[in-house]
Every structure is written in C-alpha cells, then in structure tokens.
Amino acid sequence: MKPIIKKSLAILISLAMLSTGGISAFAAENTTANTSTQKAASAAEATTELTTQSPEEALNQQKTDLEAKLKESEEKLAKYEKSQMATEEYINSLDEKIGYMNQDLSVLDNQISTARAKIKGLKKETKELKKAIKSVQKQYDKTNGEIEKLNKEFKKTYNAYCLRMRAMYISGSDSILVALFTSKDISQFLSRYEMIKAVSKSDAKLLKEAKKKTKEINAKSKEIAKQKATLEKSKTVLDEKTAIIEKERDGIESKQAEIAQKKIILAQDRAESDSLLAEYAQKTQMYTEYKYEDEELLKQVDNEINSVLSGLKTPEEATTAVKSDKNGNKHTTSADSNTSPLYYNSAAILNLTYPAPGHYSISCGFGHYSSGKPHTGTDYPYPVGSKVVAAQKGIVIKTRELNYSYGKYVMIYHGTDNLGRKIVTLYAHNSQLLVSTGQTVKKGQQIARGGSTGNSTGPHCHFELIIDGNKVNSGPYLSK
Helix, strand or coil, X not given: CCHHHHHHHHHHHHHHXXXXXXXXXXXXXXXXXXXXXXXXHHHHHHHHHHHCCCHHHHHHHHHXXXXXXXXXXXXXXXXXXXXXXXXXXXXXXXXXXXXXXXXXXXXXXXXXHHHHHHHHHHHHHHHHHXXXXXXXXXXXXXXXHHHHHHHHXXXXXXXXXXXXXXXXXXXXXXXXXXXXXXXXXXXXXXXXXXXXXXXXXXXXXXXXXXXXXXXXXXXXXXXXHHHHHHHHHHHHHHHHHXXXXXXXXXXXXXXXXXXHHHHHHHHHHHHHHHHHHHHHHHHHCCCCECCCCCHHHHHHHHHHHHHXXXXXXXXXXXXXXXXXXXXXXXXXXXXXXXXXXXXXXXXXXXXXXXXXXXXXXXXXXXXXXXXXXXECCEEEECCCCCEEECCCCEEEEEEEECCCCCCEEEEEEEEECCCCCEEEEEEEEECEECCCCCCEECCCCEEEECCCCCCECCCEEEEEEXXXXXXXXXXXXXXX
C-alpha cells in the first residue's frame, strides 16, 4: 500500500477513535502496552471523569445555578407592595436580580464562544476527514478495479485449466500410454514423449497460475474489505460530526435570541432601579449617582482618566527647577522641600481632610452595589453651592465639564507616599470649578462649588482616592 494511503487510513482511524472514545481493533492489534498498564490508565480516566468537568459542563452548571437564583430574586421582588418599591430594601433586591442577569448574560456569551470554538474544531476535523475519505475512496476504487482485472485473468486461466482437465478426463489416463507404446519407432516415441511432457508442464503452469491468481484475489479482497469498513465507519463519524455542528449552530441561534430577550428585560429593570433610586434620594436627601449609565460613556471617561494617570511624572520631575543666584551659580529646588506643592516619598501625604467640610454623612460608600457593579468612590450629600476643598496639597492635573458621568470634576496629584506610590484625588458632580489644570493648591483650599452635574440623583460630592492608578477606599485616610 502506498504511503499516502497508509497515512489516510491512519487519519481516518484516529478520527473515528476520537469521536467514539473507544479503542478500535486496528489500535488494539498495534498496541505494546501490557494489560496492567491499560487497567491502571482506564481507572485513572474513570476517576478524572468523576472529579472534573469540561468547560461546557461547567458553563451549563453555572447557567442552571443562575437561573435558580434569578427565580428566587423574582419571587422575592413579587412580595413587595407598590408602596414599598421606593425603598432601599426593594432597590437592593432589584439590583441583586440585575447582578444575576448580568452574570447570566456573561455565561450565555461564554457558551456561544465555546460553541463557536467547538464548531471551528469540528469543521477542521471534518475537513481532514473528508480529505482522508476521498483518498481512501480513490484507493478503494483502484483496488476494486484490480480485483475485477484479477477475476477476469483468473477466469481465463481457470477456464483453460478446466478444458485441459476435461480433455484428460475424456481421453483417460490410458490414452497417454497407448500413444507412447503405439509409436512406430524410437524417434516417434521420443517425439510423443516430449509432446506429452510439454503438455503436462503447461498444465502445471496453468494450475500454478490459477493458485497465484486465487491468492492475489484473496489478499486484495481482505484489503478492500478493510478499506470498505474504514470508509463506512469514517462516513458515520463524518455524519455524526456534521450533526453536532448543526446542533451547535441551532444552540447559538437560540442563545442569541435569549440574550436579546433578556437585554430588554435588563434595560427595563435598570431603568426601574434608577427611577426608584431618584425617588428614594429625594425622600431621604441621600443623593448619589444613578447606577446604570451608558457603559460606552463610562469607558470613555475611564480611558481619559487612565491616560492622565499613566502620564504622571515623579514629584522630582514635576517640581524640580534650576535657578541661578546673583553670582550665576546654579541651584536645584528639591521636590521634598517644604515649599514644594507635592509630597516626595512621605507618609504625611495620606493624612487627608474631608472634601466637603461639615458634610460627613455617606449616601453611598466605596465598594459594590447589590448588582455587583463597582462604586469607586464615596458620596457625601450636601446643598448646591457647598464648599468642596482639596483633601491634600498638590497640583491640579485635570478639570473637565461633562453632562454625563462625573459631570464637572477635578483631579489633583499630591506626590508620592513613603512606599513611592503616586497619590491622586478626584472630586465629581460640582456645579462650578474654581481651579484650572496646572494650578497648585493647598490642603483645605476650596476648589469647587458643590452641585449635581453629570450622572447624579442630586447634589453630592463623589470623592475618589487613587493610589498608583488603583481606586481605593478613602475612609481610613480621612480626618476632620
């Protein structure tokens, strides 16, 4: 058999084994592992199957768990009266449901990605399988043609041999002796003997040729039977893989429809949560942000802020300047001097003052909402026009006036703490900004007037502490 055919057969058999999870007779004949090793391997595989889950199974389990939690959340919400909806408890319960729905959508997205990856892998396998089937089919057809040719040659040889046997039967064995002994002379005797010997030799050759053709036909028959079995099995595997691909495609369409439907419900729940939050904030005067602003707008603002943070210089680079005295001698001003607007590797930098003096009530603390969505600062409600001050001395590195997200906000760079970390604070939702980028400010200096700009349910200061680019809880660092 040609190398290309052997390779094709090997591919077909390997792919068939992969799809069925079994061990074919072909593999069994060629294995060199002993029985005890095989048993140990089988036991290990069985243990693995019991203790591990495939990514697909894990996602299905997550989906089942989340659907159960969503059902519980809906049942919990259904128990509230209409008059109880604009309450912290109901809003938190609704946010919890929204959180589960977000997770559910994430799982659906992952399931779709997993299905697409599976389809991609199956398409690759089916492509290789089709190629191998085509190659083996070609060899099968060739072998079949060779068998037909051998059968024709055998039939011709067999018929010739049968004629000789018939002739010998009719003439009988005595006829040979009669032919010899009725010779007129020794010359005729020898001539007849040579003729009889030649005929016998021809008969033996015919018999040998018939046996040879029979052997070749048997060998080819075994070969073609093996090829046929491989083809049939491989075509079955191909059909199975094609069916799986179609099933996965149907599953993707079904999940996409489910996502679309759930996104509508999610949008309605988010809108309801924000509406109830605004109503609750008006009743309690505990103003904060709306929780479900457009994600794309938030990403834009985050990208702007991250760009500013990534471009921060060290206090030395930001404040060191070269000055000349009357005699022309050059002196440098150190970043850690008392006159510097920035701290340089000092723990004193984290001794912060409250951003809204006299207003210490917290309407929303640092952490996460019930939905799991992060709240990256601390909210201090106050009347419009309230004083907003710098929590520590520093340099204003950004001011921005938006009608969404943080609204009118200020960012101040204070230098580095004793661990060398860059410290930045952010003040959002102001009605008026009183400083500009590049301006130096002192601790407690007014930098803005309080308000409710951007994504705000009412007047409050959203205050953030950023250490080395990470937003952290400012509570432990604040004092009056």
